[in-house]
Amino acid sequence: MHDKLDHMSYLGMVLTKMNAGYEISMQSYIEDILELYRRKVKDCVTPAKLNLFTIQPSATLTQKDRTNFHSIVVKLLYLGKRGRPDILLAVQFLCMRVKQPNQDDLHKLERVLGYLQMTKNRARVIDDSPFERVETFIDAAFANHADSKGQSGCMVFLGKTLVHEACKKQNIVTKSLTEAELVALSDYMMEGELIEELVMDLRSMMDEDLVTNVHLEHQDYMSAIAPVTKGGGKSWTKYMRS
Numbered sequence: 001m002h003d004k005l006d007h008m009s010y011l012g013m014v015l016t017k018m019n020a021g022y023e024i025s026m027q028s029y030i031e032d033i034l035e036l037y038r039r040k041v042k043d044c045v046t047p048a049k050l051n052l053f054t055i056q057p058s059a060t061l062t063q064k065d066r067t068n069f070h071s072i073v074v075k076l077l078y079l080g081k082r083g084r085p086d087i088l089l090a091v092q093f094l095c096m097r098v099k100q101p102n103q104d105d106l107h108k109l110e111r112v113l114g115y116l117q118m119t120k121n122r123a124r125v126i127d128d129s130p131f132e133r134v135e136t137f138i139d140a141a142f143a144n145h146a147d148s149k150g151q152s153g154c155m156v157f158l159g160k161t162l163v164h165e166a167c168k169k170q171n172i173v174t175k176s177l178t179e180a181e182l183v184a185l186s187d188y189m190m191e192g193e194l195i196e197e198l199v200m201d202l203r204s205m206m207d208e209d210l211v212t213n214v215h216l217e218h219q220d221y222m223s224a225i226a227p228v229t230k231g232g233g234k235s236w237t238k239y240m241r242s
Contacts (some may be wrong), residue, residue: 013082021128021161021189026083030120033075036068037113044114046092053144053151059104069109070098076112083124085165087112087155092167131159133197136192140170140184142177149173150180154188158193164191 007016012029015022034041049187061069073094088111099103134156141151149170156164166188236241 004064011082013080016127018122022126022197024083024124024126025121027120028078029075029083030116033072033079034113034117036075037072039110041110041114041117043109043118045118047087047112047115048093048108052090052093053146055102055146056102060100060102061106064097065106066101067107069106071100072113073098073108084116084122085124085162087116088165089151091169092169096169115190127160129159129219132159134192134196137187138181138184138188140177140180142174142180145169145209147173147203150183152184152187154184154191156192158195158199164195166191167214 001102009015012026014025014028016025058150060066071206073091076087076091077095080086080091090108094101094109101109137155137157139153141153144151149172151167151168152170154165155162159207168182170180170187172183174183184226
């Protein structure tokens with residue numbers, strides 16, 4: 001356990017200086033969201049169930065509840081982008097439901113709130129130890145949305161520190177997991193490249209030696225890795241358009 005040295009508050013985030021870096025806590029912000037909801041929620045060990053992307057027909061919320069739903073989802077999006085990236089996937093789905101949310105969407109929102117209630121003390125850690133490279137992890141889910149489109153996700157690390165995370169619904173319908181993975185690479189490969197350029201510029205300004213392999217990209221599906229690293233595959237990807 002690192003010793004806490006000092007802290008400051010900024011836009012809902014409490015930044016605490018540790019011996020080995022920084023800690024970003026948003027406990028008060030989470031408590032404000034739970035108070036805004038005005039209903040009791042049950043503690044949950046995960047922010048979503050396996051049926052997150054399944055849209056179940058149910059009663060539409062009242063205008064008052066829709067407005068409150070929208071307000072809470074926007075606050076959760078800010079929370080996910082700043083201090084709690086572990087809720088980002090569930091919140092991204094809820095963002096697509098804010099126009100006409102129903103009771104099923106409300107239950108999914110309550111799941112996220114229950115997870116935050118149980119884990120509100122959890123903090124994001126920024127490790128300030130030296131690092132050698134930028135590492136980008138990219139993944140995809142195939143046809144998990146109601147319109148058969150997939151989901152892209154990305155995490156970028158500087159050493160042990162997660163510095164950027166993103167997820168979004170893919171723009172096109174793919175025919176296989178391989179193609180969904182390639183779309184995810186197309187969606188997010190530039191994220192790591194831009195951070196790599198920033199790191200190289202900063203190190204150049206500080207006259208630090210650059211490592212030869214400053215950026216690694218990780219993909220876990222061999223059928224998607226082969227066309228990227230070895231070329232080929234045009235016969236079954238030629239129709240794909242963004």
